[in-house]
Amino acid sequence: MSAFQLPVMPRRTSVITVATATAAASAWWYSDRAPYPYSRRRLLDLQLPFLSNSDLDQVLRARPGERVLEIGPGTGLQTLHVAPQLGPEGRLDILDVQQEMLDHVMSQAARPEAAQIVPHRADARALPFDTDTFDAVYLVTALGEIPQPRQVLAEAARVIKPSGRLIVGEFFDRHWIPFGRLHRMADGEGLHVIERRGPSLAYFARLRPCWDRSSAC
Numbered sequence: 001m002s003a004f005q006l007p008v009m010p011r012r013t014s015v016i017t018v019a020t021a022t023a024a025a026s027a028w029w030y031s032d033r034a035p036y037p038y039s040r041r042r043l044l045d046l047q048l049p050f051l052s053n054s055d056l057d058q059v060l061r062a063r064p065g066e067r068v069l070e071i072g073p074g075t076g077l078q079t080l081h082v083a084p085q086l087g088p089e090g091r092l093d094i095l096d097v098q099q100e101m102l103d104h105v106m107s108q109a110a111r112p113e114a115a116q117i118v119p120h121r122a123d124a125r126a127l128p129f130d131t132d133t134f135d136a137v138y139l140v141t142a143l144g145e146i147p148q149p150r151q152v153l154a155e156a157a158r159v160i161k162p163s164g165r166l167i168v169g170e171f172f173d174r175h176w177i178p179f180g181r182l183h184r185m186a187d188g189e190g191l192h193v194i195e196r197r198g199p200s201l202a203y204f205a206r207l208r209p210c211w212d213r214s215s216a217c
């Protein structure tokens with residue numbers, strides 16, 4: 001073999017190597033539950049099809065004076081859009097496990113709406129809020145990324161007022177929760193899906209707590 005030739009692997013060894021690498025990559029792809037890395041934050045500034053801010057407006061229908069919670073704001077694509085809609089009397093709490101994400105959002109917020117945005121570093125599976133606090137809670141491409149999404153739904157159901165709503169946006173990536181699965185998980189946690197926008201691959205769902213006595217779940 002000359003100094004410039006690559007070593008030739010026996011055929012059986014190369015098949016085993018490729019299969020092992022593929023299995024390891026697949027295992028990582030489906031099981032990795034680390035939060036979205038801040039180093040890849042630029043991708044979060046892109047609006048996804050069916051999950052744009054105008055799609056969110058159609059389903060969230062935020063009103064001035066409301067208290068709203070956003071879980072997993074990332075770099076604030078939705079935060080900076082929703083906060084001004086709540087007006088000076090309203091408040092948008094944002095909650096993320098990564099302090100870098102919260103700092104990023106707050107550094108982007110312009111003066112008037114920055115006063116209404118209140119950051120919290122916490123895990124969405126144990127929300128640091130009292131029962132019946134929020135008029136609305138929303139998560140965009142965050143629920144599937146969090147381990148134990150059912151626990152997140154249970155916590156969201158707890159902190160939403162009986163007349164409130166939960167908005168979930170999911171996109172077809174490796175953490176995607178198909179609409180049918182969301183529906184089943186929500187039913188088990190006392191939340192009822194009342195609206196869906198977009199196909200199952202990229203959708204917004206609007207849910208309400210089942211204990212709202214004004215209509216049957």
Ligand SMILES: C[S@@+](CC[C@H](N)C(=O)[O-])C[C@H]1O[C@@H](n2cnc3c(N)ncnc32)[C@H](O)[C@@H]1O
Pocket residue numbers: 034035036044045071072073074075076077078095096097098101122123124125139140141142145146147
């Ligand atoms: C894919 S990003 C979505 C960001 C933004 N909503 C968007 O659509 O651009 C998911 C966000 O969820 C946050 N996150 C992941 N696990 C979390 C947890 N257990 N509790 C709270 N936030 C979490 C990540 O830090 C990240 O900011």
